[in-house]
Amino acid sequence: MDLSAVEAAARSIIRNMETVIDGKHSAVSCALTVLLAQGHLLIEDVPGVGKTMLAKALAKSVHCTVSRIQFTPDLLPSDVTGVSVFNQVDRRFEFKPGAIFANIVIGDEINRASPKTQSALLECMEERQVTVDGTTYLLPLPFTVVATQNPIEMEGTYALPEAQRDRFMARISMGYPDNESELRMLDARDTSSPLDGIEAVVTGAELRGMMTAVRNVFASAAVKEYAVSLVRATRDDRDLRLGASPRATLQLIRAAKSRAALHGRDYVLPDDIDALAVAVLGHRLVPSSRVLGHHQDSGAVVDDIVRRIVAATPVPVGAPGHT
The missing domain is CATH 3.40.50.300 (P-loop containing nucleotide triphosphate hydrolases)
Incomplete structure (x- = not known):
């Protein structure tokens, strides 16, 4: 098809x-x-x-x-x-x-x-x-x-x-x-x-x-590098006690391919990774007790951390859609 x-x-x-x-x-x-x-x-x-x-x-x-x-x-x-x-x-x-x-x-x-x-x-x-x-x-x-x-x-x-x-x-x-x-x-x-x-x-x-x-659907080396950078950033973030696994990286790319296909593209953009980062990574992460504090909803705390990581991670030069 x-x-x-x-x-x-x-x-x-x-x-x-x-x-x-x-x-x-x-x-x-x-x-x-x-x-x-x-x-x-x-x-x-x-x-x-x-x-x-x-x-x-x-x-x-x-x-x-x-x-x-x-x-x-x-x-x-x-x-x-x-x-x-x-x-x-x-x-x-x-x-x-x-x-x-x-x-x-x-x-x-x-x-x-x-x-x-x-x-x-x-x-x-x-x-x-x-x-x-x-x-x-x-x-x-x-x-x-x-x-x-x-x-x-x-x-x-x-x-x-x-x-x-x-x-x-x-x-x-x-x-x-x-x-x-x-x-x-x-x-x-x-x-x-x-x-x-x-x-x-x-x-x-x-x-x-x-x-x-x-x-x-094609995912370029630069897009894959971007996905790896995001996942590795969760493992090094001081606000997280548990970062994302290698399985998370694989599934982030697979989900990004699916999103690209739904938009009629045969290649993945960094935007696809960004749009799916919270949904794919958030539930795998465990916040540290220091950042959790008195928050009742740990999921919302983790989602905010993922958004911060996405905003702070530069898109590799050469990725499709990169300007």
Whole structure:
């Protein structure tokens, strides 16, 4: 699929999702960016602002297999990955796949599950496979986890460990709607859910073609150097106790390629890196206790640090778009 077709298909998906998610263009675009980059998306915000609605709208806009996992404290790892069951007729164990075996997996309120159940996703998200009773089963491709979570300050939540957060390509927040959007929501959802009328606008084959086109987008050596400089700056920043991993660098470039393709370009600009830096890096970083102080929202503190690092990091000479 050429990039003009990718751009047109992306616009169709975004328009389709925005019939459900009103006034949140940046969140919708970022969700699609992550999907086409074959990453995983974490949607974090307070209850009731449309986190699950965004995940469902994305899943229903493309024709592929979808499953939903409602994470609760009593959810077991086997509920996610699957379990081996003894077949008394054949006298052997049979594997019963769990909810993770789908192209798009919606993980609702992921931080309400126990750490043991959360860790069941680690192998799935990184290696696209599941190992049960010593046997490895490959997950379908494409494979994307779109997880929602409430802020960790809320009752009944378990903070995601660093290893888990690092497997998400990006984290976004929905935020409250503006007055006009909230009024339109009251009219549109008075008698039915807007999800009832949404249908897939892209086939599975077209989605795979879009993903292939994204992988082929060119990232110059100068742009890669810029991405590395940003990530390394997080490791040396005195306000951060934990900087971004090498996985963050890889996913920042992949996400930037996806954003470039959505804008009809076959090359990455430093602007693509800048636009995605907070979403891709913020959730991986841990602020120092000194800078956190009395702040309740550590995510907002970290996001401000990432913006400061982006502003202070010079764009390498020779990068596309550099002036």
